[in-house]
Amino acid sequence: MSWLGKMIGGTIGFALGGPLGAVAGAAFGHTFVDKKEKAYLSSRPNIHGSGFQRPGSQQYGSQDTLSSNEEAQLVFFTAAFSMLAKICKADGAVTENEISAIDTFMKRDLQLDFNSQQTAQNIFRQAVHSSESFDAFALQFYSVFRSQPRIIELMMDVLLRVSAADGSISSREETMLLSATRIFNYSDTDYARLKSKYVKETNKYYNVLKCDESASNEEIKKQYRKLVTEYHPDKIESKGLPEEFIKFANDKFKEIQEAYDHIKKERRL
Incomplete structure (x- = not known):
């Protein structure tokens, strides 16, 4: 991931803003959000509303910037591990089975190298303790991928997989997952079918x-x-x-x- 080297090197000129920007900034040790945070908060809709206004970018005099593709990659990466953090913490503590499921997701599915795994873990830890909600992360993710239903389904797939890692999906986890379906405009039928992959054979x-x-x-x-x-x-x-x-x-x-x-x-x- 070319954007990851820019982030680690501190040469990035693009700031995400919003809750994902705050988490990424803390994970990478950069100050991503400033005035943009206020702009994001003022644009957040009700999850049943008609849309989400994406905040603009801001330059900080750095040596490099993200391309549009790299920006999308950063949003997907940060949103995935931020939402997983909130799902895992839904019942009060992150379990060993959930950690194992995320580890498998990083190593087997995404085939992340060691540095990328460390970055994902940093994002996860920051999101666990973030005051932002699961819905806030989901809204910002959807603002970028709203026109890509296959990407949304992939995200729902991994959220369900980790939620079911303990053998069942708790009521609190289910509440977050159903909230995601509303934010993502993901149908109840598709959700039921995807869920059945992990809760029954x-x-x-x-x-x-x-x-x-x-x-x-x-x-x-x-x-x-x-x-x-x-x-x-x-x-x-x-x-x-x-x-x-x-x-x-x-x-x-x-x-x-x-x-x-x-x-x-x-x-x-």
């Missing part, structure tokens, strides 16, 4: 394809083709995410393929 393969067992063969084929197109590596890569997150999306692509292969074999298609 029934209909697992149909849930991956977002189909019911009663769906016809043609409906299943149509849905498979739709998802394969949406999660194709080339299409995901064009969104400007870093390689680590593209790998995560590619795993989703493989999951879709495996689910369809299983159903084909089961139905003898």
Whole structure:
């Protein structure tokens, strides 16, 4: 991630602002938010409102700036570990199972190197103790990725995975997850299907394809083709995410393929 070197080196000229800027600033030891924080707070809507006004950037006389793609990468990275921090702290303490799930997410899914893992952990720790809410982080994430439903689904996937790491999803965790679905405009049906991947095994393969067992063969084929197109590596890569997150999306692509292969074999298609 090219933006990460700029952050660690202290040469960054772009300031995120808002709650994510505050967390990132504390994690990297930079002062990202100043006047911009006031601008962000004045623009925050009710989560049921029509939109979110994204604060502008500000230069601090640094040697370097972030490109638009690097900016999106920074938002995704910071938002992911900030929201995970709030989810894990929902029941009062971060459990070993939750730590293990996040560790797996960093190493296996994102394949982060040691320095990137340390950065993610710093962001996580800062967010755990931040006075900002889960909703505040989710709103700022959505302001950047509102037009990219596949990226939103990937975020919901990891939030659910970590929430279910203890074998079930608590009522407080569920409250945050449902709040995320409202902020992200993520449908209840999609949420139920995604959740079923982690809280039960029934209909697992149909849930991956977002189909019911009663769906016809043609409906299943149509849905498979739709998802394969949406999660194709080339299409995901064009969104400007870093390689680590593209790998995560590619795993989703493989999951879709495996689910369809299983159903084909089961139905003898």
